[in-house]
Amino acid sequence: MLARVANNLFWMGRYIERSEHIARYLCVNYFSSLDAPNIHSQSRQFVLESMMYMVGEPSAKGEKLKESDVLLNIGLNLDKSYSIINCVKLARENANSARDLISTELYEAINKFYHFVLNYSVEDFLKKGLYDFTTNVMEYTAILKAKIRTTLLYDEVFSIIKLGVNLDRATQTIRIINTKYNDIRMISEQDNSTIDVSLEWSTLLKCVESYDMMNRFQKSAPSTKNTLDFLILNNKCPRSVINSLEEMTNYVQVLSSEKNPPKDSAIFLVNKIYAEYKYKYIEEIEIDFQSFIENILDNLVKISTKLEDEYFNY
Amino acid sequence: MSSHKRHPIFSSYTFESNFLDEVFGGNGAIKPVYKTLLNIYGSYSIDDFTKLNEKAKASFFNQGITFQVYGNNQTKEKIFPYDLFPRIIDSKEWEHIEKGVLQRSKALNLFLWDIYHDQKIIKQGIVPKDLIYSSVNYLKQMIGYNPPGKIYNHISGTDLIKHSDGKYYVLEDNIRCPSGVSYVICNRTALKRALFGVFNQYKIQSVTEYSKNLLDILETVKPKGVDTPTTVVLTPGVFNSAYYEHSYLAKGMGVELVEGRDLFVKQGFVYMKTINGPKRVDVIYRRIDDAFIDPKVFNKDSLLGVPGLFKAYLRGNVCLANAPGTGVADDKAVYTYMPEIIKYYLDEDPILNNVHTYHCSRPDDLKFVMENIHNLVVKPVDEAGGYGVSIGNKLTIEEIEKVKAVIKENPRKYIAQPIMSLSTHSTYIESEKSFEPRHVDLRTYTLLGSNKDFVLKGGLTRVALQKGNLIVNSSQGGGSKDTWVLKN
Numbered sequence: 001m002l003a004r005v006a007n008n009l010f011w012m013g014r015y016i017e018r019s020e021h022i023a024r025y026l027c028v029n030y031f032s033s034l035d036a037p038n039i040h041s042q043s044r045q046f047v048l049e050s051m052m053y054m055v056g057e058p059s060a061k062g063e064k065l066k067e068s069d070v071l072l073n074i075g076l077n078l079d080k081s082y083s084i085i086n087c088v089k090l091a092r093e094n095a096n097s098a099r100d101l102i103s104t105e106l107y108e109a110i111n112k113f114y115h116f117v118l119n120y121s122v123e124d125f126l127k128k129g130l131y132d133f134t135t136n137v138m139e140y141t142a143i144l145k146a147k148i149r150t151t152l153l154y155d156e157v158f159s160i161i162k163l164g165v166n167l168d169r170a171t172q173t174i175r176i177i178n179t180k181y182n183d184i185r186m187i188s189e190q191d192n193s194t195i196d197v198s199l200e201w202s203t204l205l206k207c208v209e210s211y212d213m214m215n216r217f218q219k220s221a222p223s224t225k226n227t228l229d230f231l232i233l234n235n236k237c238p239r240s241v242i243n244s245l246e247e248m249t250n251y252v253q254v255l256s257s258e259k260n261p262p263k264d265s266a267i268f269l270v271n272k273i274y275a276e277y278k279y280k281y282i283e284e285i286e287i288d289f290q291s292f293i294e295n296i297l298d299n300l301v302k303i304s305t306k307l308e309d310e311y312f313n314y
Numbered sequence: 315m316s317s318h319k320r321h322p323i324f325s326s327y328t329f330e331s332n333f334l335d336e337v338f339g340g341n342g343a344i345k346p347v348y349k350t351l352l353n354i355y356g357s358y359s360i361d362d363f364t365k366l367n368e369k370a371k372a373s374f375f376n377q378g379i380t381f382q383v384y385g386n387n388q389t390k391e392k393i394f395p396y397d398l399f400p401r402i403i404d405s406k407e408w409e410h411i412e413k414g415v416l417q418r419s420k421a422l423n424l425f426l427w428d429i430y431h432d433q434k435i436i437k438q439g440i441v442p443k444d445l446i447y448s449s450v451n452y453l454k455q456m457i458g459y460n461p462p463g464k465i466y467n468h469i470s471g472t473d474l475i476k477h478s479d480g481k482y483y484v485l486e487d488n489i490r491c492p493s494g495v496s497y498v499i500c501n502r503t504a505l506k507r508a509l510f511g512v513f514n515q516y517k518i519q520s521v522t523e524y525s526k527n528l529l530d531i532l533e534t535v536k537p538k539g540v541d542t543p544t545t546v547v548l549t550p551g552v553f554n555s556a557y558y559e560h561s562y563l564a565k566g567m568g569v570e571l572v573e574g575r576d577l578f579v580k581q582g583f584v585y586m587k588t589i590n591g592p593k594r595v596d597v598i599y600r601r602i603d604d605a606f607i608d609p610k611v612f613n614k615d616s617l618l619g620v621p622g623l624f625k626a627y628l629r630g631n632v633c634l635a636n637a638p639g640t641g642v643a644d645d646k647a648v649y650t651y652m653p654e655i656i657k658y659y660l661d662e663d664p665i666l667n668n669v670h671t672y673h674c675s676r677p678d679d680l681k682f683v684m685e686n687i688h689n690l691v692v693k694p695v696d697e698a699g700g701y702g703v704s705i706g707n708k709l710t711i712e713e714i715e716k717v718k719a720v721i722k723e724n725p726r727k728y729i730a731q732p733i734m735s736l737s738t739h740s741t742y743i744e745s746e747k748s749f750e751p752r753h754v755d756l757r758t759y760t761l762l763g764s765n766k767d768f769v770l771k772g773g774l775t776r777v778a779l780q781k782g783n784l785i786v787n788s789s790q791g792g793g794s795k796d797t798w799v800l801k802n
Contacts, residue, residue, distance in 0.1 A: 001570075001588055001589050002570060002572060002576050002586060002587060002588055002589075003576075003587045003588060003589050004573070004575070004576055004587070005570075005571075005576075006589045093552070096378070096552050096557075096561075097552050099378070099561040099565065100547075100560075100561045100562075100564035100565040100569075100570070100571040101565070101571075104377075104565075107378060108376050108377060108378070111375070111376055111377070111378040112376050115375055115376070156589065160589075255589060255590075256590075311589040312589070
């Protein structure tokens with residue numbers, strides 16, 4: 001496979017995954033806040049700030065955010081690099097350059113997705129379409145991932161797309177955790193009383209489609225500790241960071257025939273990082289959660305850079 | 315008046331006696347081969363057609379068969395206009411076309427070999443020397459070079475029209491990078507999706523095996539010493555208007571689609587940059603014009619090509635399809651010698667007719683052209699896509715004078731032909747919500763390999779969508795329709 005095309009497929013996977021997470025974050029946060037039990041979680045400003053923080057453009061302190069601006073920017077503003085429409089556009093552009101390698105079924109699904117997002121009326125979206133738009137985006141991405149799994153040859157093309165999907169899944173999960181962690185910190189800062197923040201942890205779990213399964217697994221109200229344990233370290237949780245890393249170790253292996261990969265190779269790095277988290281326990285993380293998040297994001301960037309150096313920048 | 319005329323969908327159908335209609339005879343009677351189709355269409359309402367038309371359009375959008383239109387704020391995607399009424403060619407008529415286009419492709423290949431080797435046809439005075447040497451597409455670097463399998467025009471696109479006399483005429487031979495074959499296939503897909511019921515009523519030749527045949531043909535011209543060749547399609551990139559086609563063909567053949575920047579030449583061999591390092595490339599189906607394939611030899615500013623590619627080719631380490639320098643033979647001035655060329659190399663009479671052509675480079679012809687422009691089509695010899703074409707009877711007096719002045723300036727650049735009466739075909743006109751006659755042509759696709767050839771049983775019927783317009787090229791707002799070749 002061509003190095004240039006491999007790079008595009010990697011990013012196609014990343015953008016598909018990213019659009020899904022942003023859409024879900026938008027949807028879950030907005031709707032769960034509407035009838036939230038405490039005044040902070042219910043505040044429009046608070047929810048909008050959380051959304052902007054998640055997409056990486058946090059608002060300045062005291063800045064008054066306008067709901068329609070935030071929704072438009074995150075949903076359908078092509079000028080914003082983080083917008084859903086931009087992610088879908090880039091996913092499709094990347095697919096375009098590799099359409100000889102991917103199946104017609106996958107390409108058509110991406111294309112349909114693109115036209116759906118492109119043709120979605122801004123007015124409808126802002127007035128009444130938030131739920132419809134975001135759930136459709138989630139469904140389209142589910143279709144795409146099914147097409148990736150069921151219509152592609154399980155070779156390096158598949159592996160590279162899956163590497164992209166998993167890397168971005170881990171990244172977005174961590175970003176969402178970080179955002180919610182930040183939300184909770186803000187609530188606590190504003191109100192010293194012991195507000196029940198389990199709603200925010202529930203929202204977080206719903207943002208990564210893991211709420212119901214967390215209930216089954218833990219059978220207790222979500223707290224900082226058990227939620228983070230579930231979403232980062234539990235290999236039974238399909239969205240956990242550890243699972244994404246494990247999948248990456250499998251897919252990166254397909255790209256090389258080396259039995260003993262050298263220390264400076266991507267395979268070595270992915271396995272090393274995976275092993276680091278595989279043998280971690282939640283009590284270790286709890287001590288300094290902020291540094292842990294920074295560290296894991298840093299590691300994910302290292303993996304991406306290494307893959308680029310080794311495979312894409314021939 | 316037959317029943318179809320009463321159907322509202324045909325209410326605005328008109329007949330002009332000087333054009334042949336493919337669907338209806340002169341008296342408006344349905345031609346036998348279209349009867350079943352029209353019976354089925356008769357059962358649809360205007361509403362049905364509007365919906366079906368939307369379905370067909372959606373099929374193109376979803377398949378991603380679109381081109382970009384650049385607007386003020388954002389680029390918009392559009393599909394090439396497509397219509398719901400297929401063109402039907404019966405097996406006997408097709409047999410004649412197939413033999414004719416294959417004959418032309420073979421003759422052109424022999425002609426190219428000759429003009430790059432012994433030049434017998436020039437020495438014997440059949441084709442004038444100037445015709446070849448004055449062509450910008452004649453590559454001196456190719457003189458004496460033996461392309462793998464002795465093939466120059468691996469892929470030919472032949473443009474045909476049906477004149478009012480009921481005969482097919484060749485308008486052009488395209489043997490540089492003829493495009494459009496992917497539309498043959500996706501037109502079929504779209505029509506199947508919209509009107510699947512119709513397909514049960516006809517035995518239609520399939521068009522899907524083109525890519526496989528193309529790969530077979532390309533592999534027959536692999537360089538010496540290579541067992542299993544690595545073939546690639548070379549595209550200018552995603553922004554090229556034919557990018558869909560390039561990716562379609564690469565996918566159909568199961569080969570890599572590469573851009574110039576994915577290839578490099580080392581010690582006379584061509585390699586592509588893969589995730590596991592360099593991989594040698596043996597056959598390149600290039601969709602980049604000669605001028606851009608190698609900045610070391612041709613256009614120095616070309617970013618699309620590969621430095622050193624031409625040298626690797628001349629060394630016989632890689633095969634390029636079509637061969638560089640084929641453009642000299644699809645020059646519209648060479649076209650006029652096709653009957654002689656066919657006779658000379660194959661000792662056969664041409665199966666398909668040539669349109670009589672006046673060479674502005676000949677004083678007698680030039681005089682005739684100047685006096686009769688209003689009855690002629692004037693074309694530049696070396697342009698494609700319908701650019702620079704003037705149709706005499708559509709010009710104002712001032713425009714005629716302008717055309718005359720342009721010809722006088724460079725007579726070698728122009729030929730003129732009588733205005734041909736391109737046949738008309740029922741075509742769904744979206745704005746009118748009805749079927750109306752529109753002028754059509756037919757592009758066929760012929761493949762030549764070493765001891766192997768193939769003609770795609772189908773073709774691209776191009777439609778001039780504007781009423782009365784005779785230029786069908788997509789760059790001039792033309793559309794296309796599915797083309798059915800019937801089985802015996």
